[in-house]
Amino acid sequence: MSDIPFGFGPSDRDPQRRDENGPGGGGNPADPFGFGALFGGAGGGSPEDLLGKMPLFAELQKLMTWSGGPVNWDLARQGAISQLAAGHQPTSAAERSEVTEALRLADLWLDQVTELPSGIERTAAWSRVDWLEQTLPAWGALIDPLAERVVAAMTSALPAEAAAVAGPLSGVMGQMGGVMFGAQVGQALGKLADEVVTSTDVGLPLAPAGTAALVPQNVDAFREGLDRPEEEVRLFLALREAAHQRLFAHVPWLRQQLADAVHAYARGIHVDADAIQRGLEDAMGGMEGGFDPQDPEKLQQLLGSGVLEPAETEEQQRALRRLETLLALVEGWVDVVVAEAAGQRLPGHGALAETMRRRRASGGPAEQTFATLVGLQLRPRRLRDAATVWGAMAAQHGSEARDQLWSHPDLLPTAEDLDEPLDFVGRQSRPSAADAAAEQDEFDRLTAGLDLGDPDDAPGTDGDTGSGDTGSGDTGSAPR
Incomplete structure (x- = not known):
């Protein structure tokens, strides 16, 4: 998965290949952006030659006429599916039955350890391609605002001489941005589909509402080397999926808060023109032969240098911190309730939970995805502290x-609060029922202090009904 967040990243990081395909290296100057590689490596020739290759031209035309937003999702979907094609395994009827039974049993166990009711309306056993198809709408809602802001920020930062050339081609530049984003997103989602074991594996509700799903092919891969029975591993992952579903179904603001944190990051993207101008001057000065705005390869080299990537702002840092905290709280709560539900029922729960923790710490799918999307690294320390809060509260x-x-x-x-989780728990001094009783005791003490002598002579206030005129049974006067 690419380590470069959304932007115009280098098209080829291998210096030898760049030399071979670049100026003087036997490359194709008519294809400076390397789009030929997207279409089976067909290359070269004059515009007339390209027009003569109608299948290639038709495919290129389709890519460059995308009008569905800042990310070419058709390209992303095709790229991800092509990645998955070789290892794709459709789910069987037996697998679907096993997943349904595991999720049903998981819900029964969770009923005993949490007040939140089941959030599962339907169950599914997805292939890797199914996961991709079913989660694409959610990815679009999350990624499009980010991509749109990044493209706008980078375009506004072009130097004057480059902007003069790019101005008349702004529409083409936008389409190129959509292609570049589409290719990068497709690569990331294809990699993710190879690893996720449930619909909530990245900590977000990506499936249609009410749908709980496992990916049997990836569950089998997760189980390799664990020396645990297949049914036990499946049930452990079903418990995690069912626990996530309860939160997302019955905490109505949670989905929106997670999305808002991502979008708040996008809103914070802006350009430090002076810093970027200095970087541009250095980048252009370092180009062999200088920067020529008429040379599309030099323009691509500039776009791929990284100097146009916007710097992270304080607003973005706050949004990322909020997102990181929310995800940690979700994962910590799931860890705690799954541990309670598994109890003595799953002898291998400890080993399975430790495997999941190592998976996160080594950069599992959630961390990798968010690092690609927004530069976020989900720190395992936050997850441990969040789990400490939930465990101590219970x-x-x-x-x-x-x-x-x-x-x-x-x-x-x-x-x-997560920096000192036990202090937070200590401040939650009483359960809600005890809080209500304590408040009533305090109220009774204060009102009793106003009872000076005969209750009929107690001082009144606006709206006071303590005189007994209405016979309403108000507690402001004691019965005789």
Whole structure:
């Protein structure tokens, strides 16, 4: 998966291949952007030659007339599916039955450890291609705002001489951006589809609402080397999927908060013109023969140098911190309730949970995806601290008090709270029922302090009904 976040990254990082395909290296000057490689390596020739190769020209025309947004999702889908084609295995009827049974049993176990009810309306066993097809709408909603802002920021940062050339071709530049983004997203999602084991494996609700899904082919790959029964591994992952579904179904603001954090990052993208201008001057000065705005290869070299990538702002850092905290809280809660539900039922739960932790720490699909999308590295320390909060809340105040923290976003631990998770739990001094009783005791004490002498002579206030004139049974006066 590419380490470069969205942007005009280098088309080829291999110096030898760049030399071979670049100026003087036997490359094709008529194809400076290397689009020939996208179509089976067909290359070369004059425009007339290209027009004569109608299948190639038709495919290129289709790519360059995309009008569905800043990312060419047709290209992304085709690229990802082509990546998956060689190892694709459709799901069988037996696998679908096994997944349904595992999710049904997982929901029964979770009923005993959390107040949140089941969020599963339908179950599914997806192939890798199924996962891609079913989650593309969610990826589009997340990625398009980012891509749009990045393209706008980078275009506005072009030097005057490059902008003069690019101005008349702004439409073509936009289409090229869509192609570049589409190719990069397709590569990332194809890699991700090879690894994800459930629909919520990246911490986000990517499946259609109410759908719980496992990817049997990837579940088998996850199980390799674990020396645990197939049914046990499947049930462990079903517990995680069913737990995620409960949160996303019954915490109505959670989906939107996660999406808003990603979009807040996009809104924070802006260009430091002075810093970029200095970088551009250095980049153009370092080009052999200088920068020639009429040379499309030099323009591509400039775009791929990285100097046009916008710097991260304080607003973006806050958005990333909020996103990281929310994802850690989700994953920490899932870890805790799955551990409670598995209990003594799954002898291998400890080993399976440790495998999942190592998977995250080594850069699993969630970390890799968010690193590609927004530069976010999901730190395992945050997950451990979030799990500490949820576990301590249940131990000290019960599972009901723990789950009630999800009733409003303001009740959740903040990033600062995760620095000292036990202090946060200690401040949650009483369960909600005890809080209500304590408040009533305090109210009774204060109102009793106003009862000076005969209740009929107690001082009144606006709206006071303590005089007994209405016979309403108000607690402001004691019955005689």
